[in-house]
Amino acid sequence: MTVALAGCGGDGSSGDVTLKLVAADYGTGEGNKSQAYWDGVARSFEASHPGIKVDVTVYPWTDVDRKVAEMVKDGKAPDIAQIGAYADYAKAGKLYSADEMLSIPTQANFLPKLADAGRVSRIQYGLPFVASTRxxxxxxxxxxxxxxxxxxxxxxxxxxxxxxxxxxxxxxxxxxxxxxxxxxxxxxxxxxxxxxxxxxxxxxxxxxxxxxxxxxxxxxxxxxxxxxxxxxxxxxxxxxxxxxxxxxxxxxxxxxxxxxxxxxxxxxxxxxxxLPGADGPTKTSMGVADWIMGFKQNGHRVEMGKFFDFMFNDENVIAFADKYDMLPVTDSASASMEDDPKFKPLHQFLTTLTNAEFYPFGKTxxxxxxxxxxxxxxxxxxxxxxxxxxxxxxxxxxxxxxxxx
Structure with a gap:
């Protein structure tokens, strides 16, 4: 496994930086692998952010959490990981918090229930990437x-x-x-x-x-x-x-x-x-979220923040949710999907997401x-x-x- 990490360009310093991003594959076959989505986002970001490159590696869900854990253990943490859990890394002091990386508009745009689910000791480290409900x-x-x-x-x-x-x-x-x-x-x-x-x-x-x-x-x-x-x-x-x-x-x-x-x-x-309850329809449903996070090891806090601000724009969030029949994690993308007749089959799920309860993700x-x-x-x-x-x-x-x- 080759890890292409740039050695220059730390916290706010100038010079070319390569962000190493590891992500999970949501595809069900060769025709809809997540690599194509990430390559599109990375190339678009690079075009508007000279001096920052994004090197993407996509692994199957069966492997991705283990691969990231091995990289962190070997002292070769990726800059960005899109995986299933963040709490262990946050508790170990290996992650930047959301407010250390993101602009205020980006951070404020997460659906509140999802932002809360990303917290450890009341500080948000897990950035919700995509959601679903039942x-x-x-x-x-x-x-x-x-x-x-x-x-x-x-x-x-x-x-x-x-x-x-x-x-x-x-x-x-x-x-x-x-x-x-x-x-x-x-x-x-x-x-x-x-x-x-x-x-x-x-x-x-x-x-x-x-x-x-x-x-x-x-x-x-x-x-x-x-x-x-x-x-x-x-x-x-x-x-x-x-x-x-x-x-x-x-x-x-x-x-x-x-x-x-x-x-x-x-x-x-x-x-x-x-979901039916003992006496009538339940007022809450179960929500599921996957996470994306920024590791401190390579010091690329500023560059990661720029990438996250770009990645969480409505176009990118909706494109991924649409491709894999998932739900968006931001207020603005959710509102946009609710207003679009194309997404009518998902409207019932979008409504349910606002009152969803999530696994206790913040517990290691x-x-x-x-x-x-x-x-x-x-x-x-x-x-x-x-x-x-x-x-x-x-x-x-x-x-x-x-x-x-």
């Missing part, structure tokens, strides 16, 4: 054939799933609690039950009364009644659930914008509603907590299981990780 998806044709309306409550989900099962639907409600991304499915259900991963002061609260009640309901009303399909939730990964929905084999599941497009391509008539222990959720949460709904004891086990592992920070 809605409940349902197959309109299957619902119509069964004489059903879109669900609004947990009770609706249970009764609708029962009706769909009677009609031979393979997965009346697909519940992916396998290891691929079960921390997302878990958080969506916790939020819909009035709980979440943390309490009001930010401490883990995974085995709260609300969360236990939610998983008791899931086990008793969906899983034990055989309404989640032929694969046990703990063995069902999100990708397989999404594939089944796109084939028309799923009545309901929690989904994101990319699934909407893929399912419609395959002829599924997709309905979407706010979150990676371990998330790992424990992926490993164990499927066990909470297994035959004969006690959801409370499983949640307590996850809570103990998560708190131990937090106390070890």
């Amino acid at each position: 809605l409940l998806f349902y197959n309109k044709d299957l619902f119509s054939q069964a004489g059903l309306k879109a669900p609004r409550t947990w009770g609706d989900i249970a009764s609708d799933a029962g009706a769909l099962k009677q009609r031979g639907v393979t997965y009346p409600f697909a519940l992916p609690l396998g290891q691929e991304e079960s921390q997302a499915e878990t958080m969506m259900w916790m939020l819909s039950g009035g709980g979440g991963y943390t309490d009001d002061v930010g401490s883990y609260d995974i085995d709260s009364e609300e969360n236990v009640r939610t998983f008791d309901w899931l086990k008793s009303n969906l899983v034990d009644k055989g309404l989640v399909g032929p694969v046990a939730p703990g063995k069902l990964n999100r990708a397989k659930a999404f594939e089944a929905f796109s084939r028309g084999d799923v009545g309901m599941l929690n989904g994101h914008p990319t699934l909407m497009e893929e399912a419609e391509k395959q002829g599924v008539n997709v309905g979407m509603v706010q 222990s979150w990676a371990q907590a998330s790992g424990s959720i992926k490993e164990n949460i499927g066990k909470a709904v297994e035959p004969g299981a006690n959801p409370q004891s499983v949640l307590q086990h996850i809570a103990q592992e998560s708190s131990a990780a937090e106390n070890a920070e």
Whole structure:
């Protein structure tokens, strides 16, 4: 791996500077790799900023976090990294804060919930790069054939799933609690039950009364009644659930914008509603964000700031969100998409994003907590299981990780 770092041009000094940028690939094949997007942004930036070059390397999501960690460990940190987490690097003092790099208009333009999610000890180090949120998806044709309306409550989900099962639907409600991304499915259900991963002061609260009640309901009303399909939730990964929905084999599941497009391509008539709660639609939804950050090692604070100010203009933000069916992270780009009929399919997601709750990204222990959720949460709904004891086990592992920070 070649790391082309320029040795000159530190904090505000003159001379040619090469910014090393490492990013994740959001593409699904050769035709839509992220390298093309980054090359376009880099060349446009260079044309208007003589003396600053941008050297971009794109890695698959399966590799990018590890690659950056190795570069940092070897003393060859990139200037800019677009990856999944920032907190470890911020806690280690390796990142510039947002206000050390960005102009005030750029920093003020982030959606407030996303800016808050980028903070460690009340200082923003993680710059939100792209976002997504979740809605409940349902197959309109299957619902119509069964004489059903879109669900609004947990009770609706249970009764609708029962009706769909009677009609031979393979997965009346697909519940992916396998290891691929079960921390997302878990958080969506916790939020819909009035709980979440943390309490009001930010401490883990995974085995709260609300969360236990939610998983008791899931086990008793969906899983034990055989309404989640032929694969046990703990063995069902999100990708397989999404594939089944796109084939028309799923009545309901929690989904994101990319699934909407893929399912419609395959002829599924997709309905979407706010996540149902115990008594009605939930007021919050789960949001997901990926991050971009600036490392201190090479001292290119000023040059990175200029690049970020350029990168976060509406044209660039919307271009990436549009290409990959994601959501923009700035107020102005969100407003622009809401005003554009071209983006009407995303408007419901854009509205949901303003009230979304995010993973506790600012905790360096979150990676371990998330790992424990992926490993164990499927066990909470297994035959004969006690959801409370499983949640307590996850809570103990998560708190131990937090106390070890």
